Amino acid sequence: MAEHHRARIEFDPRFTVADVPERLFGSFAEHLGRCIYTGIYEPDHPTADADGLRGDVLDLVRELGPTMIRYPGGNFVSGYRWEDGIGPKAERPKRLDLAWQTTETNRFGLGEFMKFCRTTGVEPNMAVNLGTRGLQEALDLLEYANHPGGTHWSDLRRSHGDEEPYGIKLWCLGNEMDGPWQIGQLTAHEYGRLADRTARAMRMFDDSAELDLVACGSSSRAMPTFGEWEAEVLANCYESVDFISAHAYYEPVGGDLASFMASAQDMELFIDGVTATADAVGAKLKSAKKIDISFDEWNVWYQSKMADSPHEPWSTAPRQLEDRYSAMDAVVFGSLLITLLRRSDRVRAACLAQLVNVIGPIMTEPGGPAWRQTTFYPFSDASRYGRGKVLRVNADSPSFATEKYGEVDSLHSVAVAGEDGSITVFAVNRSLETPMTVEIDAGPPPGTGEVTCSTLHDADPDARNTLEHPDRVTPEENTKVAVEDGKISVELPAMSWNTIRILP
Numbered sequence: 001m002a003e004h005h006r007a008r009i010e011f012d013p014r015f016t017v018a019d020v021p022e023r024l025f026g027s028f029a030e031h032l033g034r035c036i037y038t039g040i041y042e043p044d045h046p047t048a049d050a051d052g053l054r055g056d057v058l059d060l061v062r063e064l065g066p067t068m069i070r071y072p073g074g075n076f077v078s079g080y081r082w083e084d085g086i087g088p089k090a091e092r093p094k095r096l097d098l099a100w101q102t103t104e105t106n107r108f109g110l111g112e113f114m115k116f117c118r119t120t121g122v123e124p125n126m127a128v129n130l131g132t133r134g135l136q137e138a139l140d141l142l143e144y145a146n147h148p149g150g151t152h153w154s155d156l157r158r159s160h161g162d163e164e165p166y167g168i169k170l171w172c173l174g175n176e177m178d179g180p181w182q183i184g185q186l187t188a189h190e191y192g193r194l195a196d197r198t199a200r201a202m203r204m205f206d207d208s209a210e211l212d213l214v215a216c217g218s219s220s221r222a223m224p225t226f227g228e229w230e231a232e233v234l235a236n237c238y239e240s241v242d243f244i245s246a247h248a249y250y251e252p253v254g255g256d257l258a259s260f261m262a263s264a265q266d267m268e269l270f271i272d273g274v275t276a277t278a279d280a281v282g283a284k285l286k287s288a289k290k291i292d293i294s295f296d297e298w299n300v301w302y303q304s305k306m307a308d309s310p311h312e313p314w315s316t317a318p319r320q321l322e323d324r325y326s327a328m329d330a331v332v333f334g335s336l337l338i339t340l341l342r343r344s345d346r347v348r349a350a351c352l353a354q355l356v357n358v359i360g361p362i363m364t365e366p367g368g369p370a371w372r373q374t375t376f377y378p379f380s381d382a383s384r385y386g387r388g389k390v391l392r393v394n395a396d397s398p399s400f401a402t403e404k405y406g407e408v409d410s411l412h413s414v415a416v417a418g419e420d421g422s423i424t425v426f427a428v429n430r431s432l433e434t435p436m437t438v439e440i441d442a443g444p445p446p447g448t449g450e451v452t453c454s455t456l457h458d459a460d461p462d463a464r465n466t467l468e469h470p471d472r473v474t475p476e477e478n479t480k481v482a483v484e485d486g487k488i489s490v491e492l493p494a495m496s497w498n499t500i501r502i503l504p
């Protein structure tokens with residue numbers, strides 16, 4: 001008989017970890033490759049609306065369910081003049097984008113982004129340029145965006161057709177300023193000072209508790225300055241910011257699939273490290289305040305393959321970073337989502353990087369169709385059902401050996417209690433080959449006691465959705481669910497993402 005694992009999950013709806021923050025299901029749209037142009041924005045597309053937004057993409061974004069979008073970068077923002085993207089399109093300048101070696105037409109800018117946010121019902125998360133620019137330009141942008149009227153910048157916005165202020169609450173103070181690839185890279189001390197000065201000036205415009213400011217943390221846990229960077233930056237701006245950012249991308253290295261399946265271990269260590277560092281700075285400052293994490297870039301990204309598809313330097317909206325995700329990638333991706341939920345006591349905002357075409361869950365062809373990548377499904381499941389309170393879960397499963405993280409549990413899971421009385425368990429079987437039966441002890445069965453399970457799995461871990469076969473990999477109803485005497489058991493295939501719903 002083939003090997004089969006047995007695992008157990010137990011929780012009690014009375015014991016919670018945190019409420020799931022609305023901002024946990026954010027995404028990210030950068031002026032990079034075809035994320036904006038021919039992704040979100042394509043005025044000539046047959047489905048485009050009057051604002052040039054692709055209707056087919058808008059529908060898929062609504063189905064995906066992001067709650068917030070970070071914009072306009074990314075590395076792009078560190079060379080961006082936000083004024084280039086406002087006002088009559090014919091007058092907007094073309095510029096070189098040094099970050100991605102392309103030409104930016106500025107046909108899409110802040111006003112168009114706000115239309116996109118309103119149409120899809122997402123919160124804007126705006127980044128300011130602290131690479132080539134600084135405090136004054138950040139204040140000008142804030143005034144243009146959020147002041148009602150009667151001043152230079154706010155009246156300019158009104159003259160551009162947006163009478164009402166945008167009311168943007170969440171702002172990133174630069175992007176990855178620790179990275180040598182960043183235009184205008186700074187030392188931790190330089191950046192910490194700049195972030196503090198910028199944040200304090202922004203709060204002179206808006207001193208409400210609703211203005212949330214994110215300082216740049218490390219670009220990854222592998223950065224040589226990881227830890228020191230956070231400590232020095234926060235020592236300089238602890239009282240003026242609300243969040244410190246974290247960015248992480250994963251891919252298999254040297255064919256080590258076991259470690260890849262366990263990528264969430266790295267994300268957990270990252271969260272632990274940033275939390276401990278931020279709390280240590282707070283303790284030293286004798287501050288009552290806690291700094292939360294904005295995990296504002298996370299995904300699977302095959303960075304090692306970037307050089308395989310070079311683009312024509314200084315071309316406009318070339319194909320860049322257009323990773324095609326496999327069934328296996330979607331399972332790792334789901335596991336990252338589970339970690340974000342499990343740690344939502346301190347991760348109070350997060351952005352899947354990115355939204356369309358560029359390492360995105362949605363793909364498009366210019367003038368052609370749009371479709372869902374495999375990673376679309378774990379995100380839409382989590383955004384739809386992962387709302388409410390994260391429960392304290394005890395889980396027990398066989399482990400597997402990994403080169404990077406040692407022994408790792410095969411089962412990775414989290415439970416979320418919804419306001420409607422439902423409980424959703426997101427579970428990943430990280431084993432490469434072995435299916436698993438999970439017993440779930442959720443206490444007395446709530447409501448009807450009816451349980452459903454949807455499973456994303458493919459016998460071919462490398463299966464992908466493509467233009468020709470857009471629905472090759474989709475979640476399916478898992479019929480191997482049983483409920484007996486209030487005990488639930490579900491069979492999870494090897495390498496699978498599962499959404500188990502205990503209905504009210």
Ligand code: AHR
Pocket residue numbers: 030073074075076175176219297353354
């Ligand atoms: O998401 C792609 C890039 O990754 C972003 O521009 C940058 O912030 C990160 O390095």
